[in-house]
Each structure stands twice: as structure tokens, then as C-alpha cells.
Amino acid sequence: MAEATVDAEKPSGTVWRSPGTNRRSTRTLRVRTSAALVTVTALAVLLVPLLVQLDQQAVDLSAKLLPPSWAHPFGTDDVGRDLLLRCVYGLRVSLLVGMAAALTATVIGTAVGATAGALGGWTDRALMRVVDTVSSVPHLLLGIFIVAMFRPGVWPVVISVALTHWLSTARIVRAQVLSLRSRPYIDAAVSGGASRWRVAVRHLLPGVLPQAALAAVLMVPHAMWHESALSFLGLGLPTHLASLGNLIQSARGSLLAGQWWPTLFPGLFIIVPTLAIAGLAGAWRERINPRRRSELML
Numbered sequence: 001m002a003e004a005t006v007d008a009e010k011p012s013g014t015v016w017r018s019p020g021t022n023r024r025s026t027r028t029l030r031v032r033t034s035a036a037l038v039t040v041t042a043l044a045v046l047l048v049p050l051l052v053q054l055d056q057q058a059v060d061l062s063a064k065l066l067p068p069s070w071a072h073p074f075g076t077d078d079v080g081r082d083l084l085l086r087c088v089y090g091l092r093v094s095l096l097v098g099m100a101a102a103l104t105a106t107v108i109g110t111a112v113g114a115t116a117g118a119l120g121g122w123t124d125r126a127l128m129r130v131v132d133t134v135s136s137v138p139h140l141l142l143g144i145f146i147v148a149m150f151r152p153g154v155w156p157v158v159i160s161v162a163l164t165h166w167l168s169t170a171r172i173v174r175a176q177v178l179s180l181r182s183r184p185y186i187d188a189a190v191s192g193g194a195s196r197w198r199v200a201v202r203h204l205l206p207g208v209l210p211q212a213a214l215a216a217v218l219m220v221p222h223a224m225w226h227e228s229a230l231s232f233l234g235l236g237l238p239t240h241l242a243s244l245g246n247l248i249q250s251a252r253g254s255l256l257a258g259q260w261w262p263t264l265f266p267g268l269f270i271i272v273p274t275l276a277i278a279g280l281a282g283a284w285r286e287r288i289n290p291r292r293r294s295e296l297m298l
Helices: 002-009 019-051 083-119 121-135 139-147 154-165 167-181 184-191 196-232 244-250 252-256 261-288
Strands: none
Touching (some): 083 121, 083 167, 083 244, 121 167, 139 154, 196 244, 244 252
């Protein structure tokens, strides 16, 4: 009778959901939002330059610093250029630089980490001391030192970002290799007469590729921010190139004069895509990491 009374007191039609279900729903919404933002970003970068037949470098002094309107949704800059088009071109440049730098850094970090983990001994200790030494220097300071040795351009920025961002990948790959070395199938391959090179190529490298790929994706937002910081300081890409850092740097005077749009929209073009990429990468990390695996419904 007591159970029947308790059941009768429950509101009819009420859906009882556990906290885990709520967390999964929130995570799913976050992943879907991130995927939508990444899709919109990719479409804008690929299609807007093709569909909008306007010169993003065209100067119109009669239309300088116009506020957002139907004709110019993001307004215009200090020489009358359309900010929406400039932001799209700037996002494309910053995204390409970030992807190139992330890929280069991942290759370097994977090579160093795999070598350290596979060989062990003094090689491992020497390489890890190099990683610790480079890590002790602030990334931005080291990046400024590297780009200062070259003329402003795309490749100096890519090299600078890559040489300051491979360290975390090296540590992750090394830890993964050390974990794989203790697996029974590795011992079986070594007992069967397989050389170190064969074990590394056939067994260890495929095991670390998912983690290396995840590190590359997670590195893209960091590389974009790093490139924007260098360009904002005047040490990154050439000023005539519409990167997001250059757009914010050129809008400093407008912001002091009360025109907020030349600074706000390039800043949003940095923040929103990088958060979206980081959100998708975080979901991917939870899928491939058994310790943090969760039920995600994409």
C-alpha cells in the first residue's frame, strides 16, 4: 500500500532525468553548436570571396568609418573598406596560417616524442631536457625573437608559431608511446624478432596518430591567437595583408575615437571560430580517451 501511495503522489507525465542525462544533453548541444559554427566559418571562408564580387582592398574615403548598416553589415574601416569582407579575408588568412603552423608543430612534436619514447635511455632524457628548456621561455617572447630575425611574412609567422607549440605534442606522444610499449602485443613482436624500426612503424606510430591528430586540431586556435598577437604587435604578417591581428591593430585609433565596430567584429572573428574548434576537439578527446569517454550524440 505504501508503494502505491508513493506512486500516486508522483505527477503524471513527469519525466525523471538523471544528472548524467542532463550533462549529456548539454554536451550534445555544445558539440552541435560548435559544429554549426565551424561549418558556417568554412562556408564563409570558401564561398564569400567567390560570391561577393568586391575588392576587399578597394579604398573609398567618402565612406570611411561608417557604422553597421544594411549596405555594410559590419561597417567600414578608416579608409572606407567593407569590414565584413575584410573580416572574412582576414579569417581565411589567420586560419590558413594557424593550420599550417599547427601541422608543422605536430610533425615536429610527434617525431621528437616518438623518438624519445621508443628509444628511451639517454636519448629520452636528452630530448626531454630540450623540451623542458624551451618550455621555460614564454611562447610569445620566443615567437617575437624568431620573427624578428626575418622580414614580415607568412612563413616567418608559421615557423615562429610551430617552433613554440610543438612541446605539448612531444610530451603527449612520448607518454602514449611509453604506454604502448608495455602492451603484450609489443612484447610479442619484439620476442618474434621484430626490429625497433618495424615495431615503431607498424605498432607504435599507428597508436599515437589519433592523439597527434587531436593535438593538431587543438593547436589551431592557439596558433591563430599567437599569429594575431604577433600581427597586433606589428611583427607578424605584412600590414597590407588582411589578417585578423592586422585588422585589430589598425583599428586602435578608431576605438579611441569612439568607433567600436572596427575592433569588435575582427575580435569576434577570432573568438567564435577558435571556441568552436576547441569545442569539437574537446568532444573528440572525450571519444578517443577511454578514461573520459562519454555518451555523445552528434
